[in-house]
Amino acid sequence: MSEAFPPDSPLVARVAPSPNFGERRGYARPDCIVLHYTGMPTAESALALLTAPAGNVSCHYFIWEDGEIAQLVPEHKRAWHAGIGQWSGVRDVNSASIGVEIVNPGHDGGLPAFPQAQIDATIALVRNIAARWAIRPERVLAHSDLAPARKRDPGERFPWNALARAGVGHWVEPAPIVDGPLFGPGQEGPPVRALQAMLALYGYGIELTGVYDAPTRAVVAAFQRHFRPARIDGEADASTVATLRALIDGLKKS
Numbered sequence: 001m002s003e004a005f006p007p008d009s010p011l012v013a014r015v016a017p018s019p020n021f022g023e024r025r026g027y028a029r030p031d032c033i034v035l036h037y038t039g040m041p042t043a044e045s046a047l048a049l050l051t052a053p054a055g056n057v058s059c060h061y062f063i064w065e066d067g068e069i070a071q072l073v074p075e076h077k078r079a080w081h082a083g084i085g086q087w088s089g090v091r092d093v094n095s096a097s098i099g100v101e102i103v104n105p106g107h108d109g110g111l112p113a114f115p116q117a118q119i120d121a122t123i124a125l126v127r128n129i130a131a132r133w134a135i136r137p138e139r140v141l142a143h144s145d146l147a148p149a150r151k152r153d154p155g156e157r158f159p160w161n162a163l164a165r166a167g168v169g170h171w172v173e174p175a176p177i178v179d180g181p182l183f184g185p186g187q188e189g190p191p192v193r194a195l196q197a198m199l200a201l202y203g204y205g206i207e208l209t210g211v212y213d214a215p216t217r218a219v220v221a222a223f224q225r226h227f228r229p230a231r232i233d234g235e236a237d238a239s240t241v242a243t244l245r246a247l248i249d250g251l252k253k254s
């Protein structure tokens with residue numbers, strides 16, 4: 001049994017301690033929040049994995065479908081939820097973040113909708129964490145934002161727009177989808193490099209190759225999954241580019 005600890009948030013219903021954590025390295029405090037889905041058939045199997053002594057994964061918070069919240073790792077410790085990834089030049093995302101696992105079987109389980117009670121709890125918890133650590137709205141991220149080639153969670157059915165209406169996270173209304181892709185896989189040149197530069201400016205880990213390569217397609221798909229979920233095809237259509245531009249403009253004003 002891992003040792004119990006006092007919860008960091010009054011929203012926590014119970015502490016389910018995980019032994020899978022370490023010390024934060026190079027970051028005295030978390031400055032982003034990473035949202036995940038559990039991606040397993042049941043909540044029980046996911047919680048068992050995240051708290052198993054032999055496991056090598058964990059998170060700080062775990063949110064059931066009915067909105068109950070458990071804390072697994074103290075916030076000042078480094079939980080093991082993000083794996084290999086990067087955001088805004090940060091490569092040890094676990095050291096710089098708070099990880100929240102939201103119970104949902106994920107794409108492999110048909111990606112069912114997130115119940116309202118679960119979303120309400122997520123909004124309340126993220127707001128509470130962000131307020132205590134002064135975490136900026138644009139630092140509330142999807143796991144897929146950090147690791148576009150590896151991860152799809154919490155997925156395109158996660159209601160980022162509902163979070164934004166409640167004042168949580170960074171969001172603009174997606175630009176309408178119109179016919180015809182601007183550019184996509186296989187193309188190259190200055191417009192592709194400009195797109196890559198915009199994605200990097202917003203925070204995505206992307207090389208400015210000037211070629212619409214497989215990593216670029218994965219990053220564009222991750223962007224769409226979070227910010228333009230009506231169509232996820234990895235192609236830089238006008239709606240995708242306009243939505244990205246509006247988000248960047250929003251950063252400049254804030």
Ligand SMILES: [Zn+2]
Binds near residue numbers: 035036
């Ligand atoms: Zn994840």
